[in-house]
Amino acid sequence: MCATCGCSDDAQPKVVNLQTGQSVSVDNKPMPADYSHDHGHLHDHDHGHSHDDHDPGHSHDHDHGHPYDHGHSHDHERKASKTISLEEQVLAKNDKLAERNRGWFDGANILALNLVASPGAGKTALLERTIADLKKEFNISVIEGDQATLNDAERIQKTGAKVVQINTGAGCHLDAEMLATGLKQLDPPRDSIVFIENVGNLVCPALFDLGEKCKVAILSITEGEDKPVKYPHMFRAAEVMILNKIDLLPHLSFDLEACKKYALSVNPKLKIIELSATKGDGLELWYAWVRQLVRAKV
Amino acid sequence: MHELGITENIVAIVSERAGEQKVCRVKLEIGKLSAIVPDAVRFCFDICAKDTVLEGAVLEIDEIDGLGKCNSCGKEMLLSLLAGTCECGCRDLKCIAGQELLIKEMEVV
Numbered sequence: 001m002c003a004t005c006g007c008s009d010d011a012q013p014k015v016v017n018l019q020t021g022q023s024v025s026v027d028n029k030p031m032p033a034d035y036s037h038d039h040g041h042l043h044d045h046d047h048g049h050s051h052d053d054h055d056p057g058h059s060h061d062h063d064h065g066h067p068y069d070h071g072h073s074h075d076h077e078r079k080a081s082k083t084i085s086l087e088e089q090v091l092a093k094n095d096k097l098a099e100r101n102r103g104w105f106d107g108a109n110i111l112a113l114n115l116v117a118s119p120g121a122g123k124t125a126l127l128e129r130t131i132a133d134l135k136k137e138f139n140i141s142v143i144e145g146d147q148a149t150l151n152d153a154e155r156i157q158k159t160g161a162k163v164v165q166i167n168t169g170a171g172c173h174l175d176a177e178m179l180a181t182g183l184k185q186l187d188p189p190r191d192s193i194v195f196i197e198n199v200g201n202l203v204c205p206a207l208f209d210l211g212e213k214c215k216v217a218i219l220s221i222t223e224g225e226d227k228p229v230k231y232p233h234m235f236r237a238a239e240v241m242i243l244n245k246i247d248l249l250p251h252l253s254f255d256l257e258a259c260k261k262y263a264l265s266v267n268p269k270l271k272i273i274e275l276s277a278t279k280g281d282g283l284e285l286w287y288a289w290v291r292q293l294v295r296a297k298v
Numbered sequence: 299m300h301e302l303g304i305t306e307n308i309v310a311i312v313s314e315r316a317g318e319q320k321v322c323r324v325k326l327e328i329g330k331l332s333a334i335v336p337d338a339v340r341f342c343f344d345i346c347a348k349d350t351v352l353e354g355a356v357l358e359i360d361e362i363d364g365l366g367k368c369n370s371c372g373k374e375m376l377l378s379l380l381a382g383t384c385e386c387g388c389r390d391l392k393c394i395a396g397q398e399l400l401i402k403e404m405e406v407v
Contacts, residue, residue, distance in 0.1 A: 081322055081407040086315060088401045090307050090326075172300055204300035207333060232380040233333045266381040268390045 013178050016150060016165045017185040018157045026166075026181045094208055097176035101183065101211025105194070111294050112194045114210055116234060117218035118227075119200030122244040124152045126218065126277040126286075127195055131159040134287060138294065139192035143182045145174040145199045152197065162186060173204035176211060193294065202231040213293060214239035221245050221252060225259035232266040240271045240289065247276040301338035302346075304399070308339075309346040312404050321352045323405035331364040331380055331396035355404075364396030 013026040089095070105112045115123045124144075131140050141162035144152045153165035164186040166178050179196065188194050196212060198205040206215075217238035219227050222245055228235040235241060241263050249256065256274075263270050273289065275282030312324055328334050336359045343357045364377035368384035369392055375384065377396060383389050 081405050083323075083403050083405045084315070085403045086312070086401045087403075088311050088315075090304055090311065090399045090401060093307065093311075171303060175303075203333060207300060229379075229381065236380050265383075265389055266379075 013166060013168050013171060015182050015185055018153050018163045018165065024181065024185065026178050094176045097180060098209035098211040101176055101179055105211060108190045109297060110188055110192050110194055111297055112196060112212040114196045114198055114212035114215045115218060116198045116205045116215050117200060118202050118223060121218045121220040121223065122277050123197050123218055124155055126244065127197060128155060128159055129277045131161045135160065139189050141186055141188045141192060141194055143179065143186060143194065143196045145197055147199060168199055172199055172201050173208050174198050174210060175208045179210045202234045206233040206237040216240045216242060218242045218244050221248060221254040225255045226262055228263040228266050235263055235270065236267045238270065240273060242286065243272065243274045244277055246274045246281055247279040301335060302342045304334060305339050305342035305346045308401060309350055309352055311401060312352055313350050316351050316404060316406055319351065319406040321355045321404050322407050323356045323358065324352065325358040325402040327360045327362055327398045327400040327402050329362045329364065329396040329398040331377065331393060332399050334399055336361060362396055362398050365394050366391040367394045
């Protein structure tokens with residue numbers, strides 16, 4: 001079942017290196033030989049088909065006969081059963097891998113920033129502009145995350161920066177393992193900046209540490225001022241909120257002050273930068289913040 | 299949205315700990331402020347558990363209330379959202395409970 005739309009899909013994450021054209025699977029998640037990835041259906045959720053393309057040993061037909069009613073009746077006979085305390089954090093594995101990535105970034109003196117936002121907030125536009133303006137100052141490379149297509153990576157490639165695209169397939173966020181695989185392909189140089197553009201989504205990426213220095217949340221003012229309170233986890237997990245498309249303010253009924261107030265209510269320490277990635281307003285404040293982080297690293 | 303991946307993790311962790319033993323019950327703690335929807339985990343559980351030692355296991359989920367502590371006056375309060383305001387007027391609250399995502403225990407036969 002697809003983690004995003006609920007449809008049935010066996011799509012596995014894959015990483016495409018735009019420099020070499022090479023495509024690899026994420027470690028421990030081998031790609032099926034038949035990478036058909038057919039999303040063309042109408043989300044009818046009938047799970048009646050067999051998944052035998054990836055598991056030839058049995059039919060695996062997912063036709064759960066009961067309506068998920070889990071009545072918890074506890075009338076099962078307790079024949080020599082024993083309860084074992086586990087106390088395990090479900091995300092512990094991701095967090096461990098994220099710490100490994102973080103150590104790797106530290107060792108190579110690389111500043112890694114995780115850009116998170118809804119689809120269409122302007123993450124890629126901000127990166128294109130940032131690379132164009134800062135490429136003489138810093139070596140910048142990019143890891144792009146999307147469910148499908150190389151579109152964003154191709155946009156970044158045109159700026160001259162090294163880029164790797166991670167297609168998450170069914171996944172709605174990047175995780176630390178995908179990032180580790182992407183980094184091997186990207187092979188960023190020492191003393192550089194790696195921007196990670198997460199999958200456009202204001203929910204799931206908040207939960208998954210990738211090993212970045214911090215998360216940068218981008219909110220475009222075409223989205224509505226109450227996004228920070230509607231999606232509090234994301235704005236709480238971020239260190240900075242960029243308010244993008246600020247040039248459109250005269251044309252919209254967006255309440256800038258209310259938005260900032262909402263954002264600070266979920267995260268009183270949040271730094272807010274207003275800018276327009278396409279028109280250029282406010283970019284110097286963003287660049288000043290990036291420079292300050294690069295300096296703080298040394 | 300992300301509950302499928304989360305549930306896959308749960309099944310993988312429990313399977314590893316259970317080894318060859320058959321698991322008949324799994325108990326989780328999910329905080330009400332964790333951004334995990336318990337019903338979505340229940341929905342995914344049977345799918346993920348199929349053909350593992352967890353197949354057919356009962357899933358129990360304890361939902362943990364959100365609890366905040368004021369960073370100014372130290373007062374504790376129930377939180378229904380990640381943000382809130384203390385009686386003293388301070389909005390700088392520390393979330394001290396409600397973000398759990400924990401596998402508490404399993405029962406094996």
